Amino acid sequence: xxxxxxxxxxxxxxxxxxxxxxxxxxxxxxxxxxxxxxxxxxxxxxxxxxxxxxxxxxxxxxxxxxxxxxxxxxxxxxxxxxxxxxxxxxxxxxxxxxxxxxxxxxxxxxxxxxxxxxxxxxxxxxxxxxxxxxxxxxxxxxxxxxxxxxxxxxxxxxxxxxxxxxxxxxxxxxxxxxxxxxxxxxxxxxxxxxxxxxxxxxxxxxxxxxxxxxxxxxxx
Amino acid sequence: xxxxxxxxxxxxxxxxxxxxxxxxxxxxxxxxxxxxxxxxxxxxxxxxxxxxxxxxxxxxxxxxxxxxxxxxxxxxxxxxxxxxxxxxxxxxxxxxxxxxxxxxxxxxxxxxxxxxxxxxxxxxxxxxxxxxxxxxxxxxxxxxxxxxxxxxxxxxxxxxxxxxxxxxxxxxxxxxxxxxxxxxxxxxxxxxxxxxxxxxxxxxxxxxxxxxxxxxxxxx
Numbered sequence: 001x002x003x004x005x006x007x008x009x010x011x012x013x014x015x016x017x018x019x020x021x022x023x024x025x026x027x028x029x030x031x032x033x034x035x036x037x038x039x040x041x042x043x044x045x046x047x048x049x050x051x052x053x054x055x056x057x058x059x060x061x062x063x064x065x066x067x068x069x070x071x072x073x074x075x076x077x078x079x080x081x082x083x084x085x086x087x088x089x090x091x092x093x094x095x096x097x098x099x100x101x102x103x104x105x106x107x108x109x110x111x112x113x114x115x116x117x118x119x120x121x122x123x124x125x126x127x128x129x130x131x132x133x134x135x136x137x138x139x140x141x142x143x144x145x146x147x148x149x150x151x152x153x154x155x156x157x158x159x160x161x162x163x164x165x166x167x168x169x170x171x172x173x174x175x176x177x178x179x180x181x182x183x184x185x186x187x188x189x190x191x192x193x194x195x196x197x198x199x200x201x202x203x204x205x206x207x208x209x210x211x212x213x214x215x216x217x218x219x220x
Numbered sequence: 221x222x223x224x225x226x227x228x229x230x231x232x233x234x235x236x237x238x239x240x241x242x243x244x245x246x247x248x249x250x251x252x253x254x255x256x257x258x259x260x261x262x263x264x265x266x267x268x269x270x271x272x273x274x275x276x277x278x279x280x281x282x283x284x285x286x287x288x289x290x291x292x293x294x295x296x297x298x299x300x301x302x303x304x305x306x307x308x309x310x311x312x313x314x315x316x317x318x319x320x321x322x323x324x325x326x327x328x329x330x331x332x333x334x335x336x337x338x339x340x341x342x343x344x345x346x347x348x349x350x351x352x353x354x355x356x357x358x359x360x361x362x363x364x365x366x367x368x369x370x371x372x373x374x375x376x377x378x379x380x381x382x383x384x385x386x387x388x389x390x391x392x393x394x395x396x397x398x399x400x401x402x403x404x405x406x407x408x409x410x411x412x413x414x415x416x417x418x419x420x421x422x423x424x425x426x427x428x429x430x431x432x433x434x435x436x437x438x439x440x
Binding site: 039040041067068069070072091093120121122123124125141143144145147148150151152153154166168169172173199 | 371
């Protein structure tokens with residue numbers, strides 16, 4: 001069906017155009033922004049909660065959460081101290097630049113240092129839609145299994161930093177770290193991987209360092 | 221954009237029409253068929269491996285696996301003793317009736333008792349596309365978290381049986397069984413839930429019983 005291709009291209013370029021507008025808006029406010037993507041239950045919200053608790057006194061953090069229906073995740077981020085905005089996609093499997101564009105209008109960007117976007121829990125569709133953020137953060141987790149980079153290439157290819165969460169569960173589930181990293185290397189050679197546990201706290205310091213070094217570059 | 225609605229309806233009804241054709245083909249061969257859906261890493265493939273090992277001597281089992289790119293899961297099912305066919309969706313986030321239609325042609329349906337479809341790992345998109353199978357099986361897992369039915373309603377609403385996998389990890393992660401079930405009940409009152417662990421084997425017998433009672437109804 002060759003007729004379909006131009007339509008798809010048109011939709012994508014409209015999204016990309018709006019992503020550029022989002023970026024301009026974020027840059028004008030001097031913010032550093034990240035788009036966190038993961039499978040359902042990998043620990044995006046827990047990571048955001050921990051981050052807001054650890055850095056929320058030093059930096060003003062805004063959080064935009066994309067979910068199909070509920071505001072459970074935005075509520076958790078807000079309880080931890082972030083300024084949180086909820087986007088309900090109404091069934092859509094990803095956030096796109098249009099949704100982010102309207103959400104940005106609900107935040108006082110000039111009064112923020114860091115903007116965290118929590119995408120819809122999905123390892124496929126969110127990878128196809130640029131939002132306009134500075135960095136893509138992928139959260140993988142030990143119980144998901146070591147084959148995920150091999151099976152969800154687009155997501156891993158687009159990562160600027162890769163978090164491997166729930167390492168406290170390593171003693172209880174089979175996980176070949178070499179096989180996991182091998183899959184990552186093929187798609188995204190040399191990408192920074194941070195092994196951590198939002199539950200035990202192990203390894204979180206390196207994540208805060210990564211985040212702060214980017215915040216300093218952007219704001220300082 | 222009211223113009224978009226008829227197009228979506230047209231695509232869906234074309235899919236549903238083909239799903240009916242798939243069902244007729246499966247019924248003509250006297251097979252019982254299930255469509256297994258889950259988040260990435262919930263344990264679809266492990267469940268299929270265990271099932272093929274436990275029931276593969278008594279029943280002839282065919283397996284069709286949907287994946288974006290690899291054949292890792294089909295390879296595992298084949299190694300366990302199933303007749304396995306791989307569908308690579310080439311980036312698509314779900315299986316649809318068209319894909320299943322071509323895959324069915326690659327199996328000798330008359331020489332099978334049970335057909336297992338393993339859908340793409342995704343809690344959103346697969347729920348929208350009927351394939352023509354008899355029952356939908358949803359696999360959830362303990363480390364994914366107890367909020368998933370609340371957050372992914374379409375998937376849970378369409379389940380004929382709900383498997384809660386990885387119960388061996390209950391001592392190591394927080395999981396409120398009441399909150400999980402409460403979310404399920406709102407969407408799908410009374411749906412059978414089977415708590416089990418593909419890793420320890422606990423609870424698998426009840427799953428085999430469910431499967432065999434359906435196989436008997438269909439074939440016996």
